[in-house]
Amino acid sequence: MMRLVVGPFNRVEGDLEVALTVEDGHVRRAEVNAPLYRGFEQMLLGRDPRDALVITPRICGICSISQSAAAAQALAGAMGLEPTPQGAAMAALIHAAENVADHLTHFHLFFMPDFARPDYATRPWHRRAVERFTAMEGGAQRRAVQARAELLHVMGLLAGKWPHTLAIQPGGVTRAPGLREKARLGATLRAFRRYLEEVLFGGSLEEFAALDTPDALMRWGRGDVGLFLEIAADLDLLTLGRGSGRYLSFGAYRQAEGPVFAAGVWDGVARQLDPAAVTEDLSHAWMAGGAQHPFEGVTVPDESMSAPAYSWCKAPRLQGRGYEVGALARQVVDGHPLALALVGGGVLARVAGRLLELARSQPVMEGLVAGIVPGEAFMVQGHLPRSGRGAGLVEAARGALGHWLRIEGGKIAGYQIIAPTTWNFSPRDSAGVPGPLEAALEGVAVEGPGALSVQHVVRSFDPCMVCTVH
């Protein structure tokens, strides 16, 4: 039996440390530690509620818009306000552009470079992986960085800048696009589709989105996606780091008629999500207090960092159980046949969920642009109550993000945030049940000093550690 600490764990957003107990070459027990504490929930107390729109996006530079969207929705809830339909559509477009950019960043910058490592020099695909995905040098990487920067012109047009915008407000968005903005957004999205179809997928997005079985997926064989699938088949990434098969989604891109990607829970069957059944367990977090619903929750750090706690991350649970969140969860909950066929899968399933969502999100963004009606109202005004509360439940690239806001005397009296990686990388709860990543790592073979398979599993979740603890 040996103990292995992996860190600094890079190509994840933020700080991550993974401690493994290894027995006979396999992980027996994993403890995931988020080693950075900043205290955003404390900073917000006593402030003007609208300040949440400035402060919370700055929790995270990679899912800044998701934080904006959650804060705006929580404020709208407290104000009893609904954004105008055109405002909600533009907020959805801004949000989708960020999520798509994040999926691109994850695949090219964070996840794929590991396959270019010399450890895989004997594999038949290695030379191509080196050409396409070597960190800082691979052709696919460079092209993705450029395509992403151009896609984010959506932000320049609608959100001022990225990250950290104030464009998304409880009543809609601050900038009303006209016809020329509509034309320019269309041009930006057409260029991005060209990149996706010519380079990343090597084929039609609609054709990829229509894949409905893992066999059909594995036969795709085109573009950089094809190279990934070839690697995944060779290394059996479907069984590496299997998930629990329980998924949760708050529903992505809320419009008047409902979210674009459905909200709900999957645990063998599709169920309704009951946000009132969410609690945060603190038994293994360096936090004082007991398990609470986030409307009642507090954030009081245990500065002595004493055992048995081992992380700043709280352990969110729904009806006492942990859930995996992210693109795969979103697509499972939305009922996509390919995602449903990948339920319980490991590294391949999570990455394929992201690719599937990329292919499905492009037409969503195009539809939102096509639906712009210049001259309509893009924002409605409202008034903040002296006291009240509201929840903002949205989907960041990495999964379900919740903000729970309480206002008293016109000031923020409570602000609790549960980020996607808080779900995925949660520590154990009071019953000793490990979080989704910890569970997925159990049984994984640990070979070589870098424990590469452990790295694949961790990165397959696309963790965002700065959000996790905030």
Place this chain on the structure above:
Amino acid sequence: MKTLLWLQAAGCGGCTMSLLCAESPDVIETLEDAGIRLLWHPALSLETGAEVLTLLNAITEGRQVLDILCVEGAIARGPAGTGRFQMLAGTGHSLMHWVERLAPRAAHVVAVGSCAAFGGVTAAGGNPSDAVGLQYDGGHSGGLFAPDWRAGGGDPVINIAGCPTHPGWVTETLMLLAAGEEIALDGFSRPRFYADHLVHHGCPKNEFYEYKASARELSEIGCMMENLGCIGTQAVGDCNIRPWNGEGSCTRGGYPCINCTAPRFEDPAHAFVETPKVAGIPVGLPTDMPKAWFMALASLSKAATPERIGQNAKADRVLVPPTLRRPK
């Protein structure tokens, strides 16, 4: 080739994300063309775990030359001065510990973003993690390092303040350093090439400002100084001279400048999107203009506001176009 090490301290990682928005050429090509070799960057480099530790030790022991150290994020000193609110994973030491050991080895130390420069948002609202900037604590000189601290090349910490930083501010600072150019710094150690400008310069709302034709609520296109907390007339930055993400900026996006390049911007003592007023008159008028003159000019121009400007200011798009003058 100049070597560059990038560390992420207590922050959101947004300055790296913004840097990845560099265009024509992209950030990877820009660094390459400038003759900069990235020793390690947490989001971009292959190396992880023990491989990184080997590199960090080589630098602290002087076996690896370090020309430029970039730190993104504030230094979390808590709890109780231990730095344990941010441990550099796998090393058993705080990030604070590593920066203290690595910085003296670097020829140039660059604080990327307002957190690394001054503490920034990480130090907001009572500063739960006891965060400071590398060489500033808010607006006060002296942060993790004392006011008279100097990097190997003789410069203080260069503060590329901004939340986030514009990709151009970072790439241009690095290009100049790699080329051996002296970078002129302002009173808060910010590069003057962007800090000599105000966000007001080139703001598309300038004509509204001239007449104090003000937006009352967000989404109205008038000037946001009088009611909506905009500090673009005082905030340094060339945000409206060079665009963000193609053609954006905060004020172009329809929301106020919150002065994110300044120390302590994170705690303005009023709501960010509301202008504090005394007897109906905004406090915090442009710094280099006598207040009486400002008030006189403002009331005069307000009285002279053309109908077109007055109407447009309170709409969410241009309703009244400019009057055409036809050539005779």
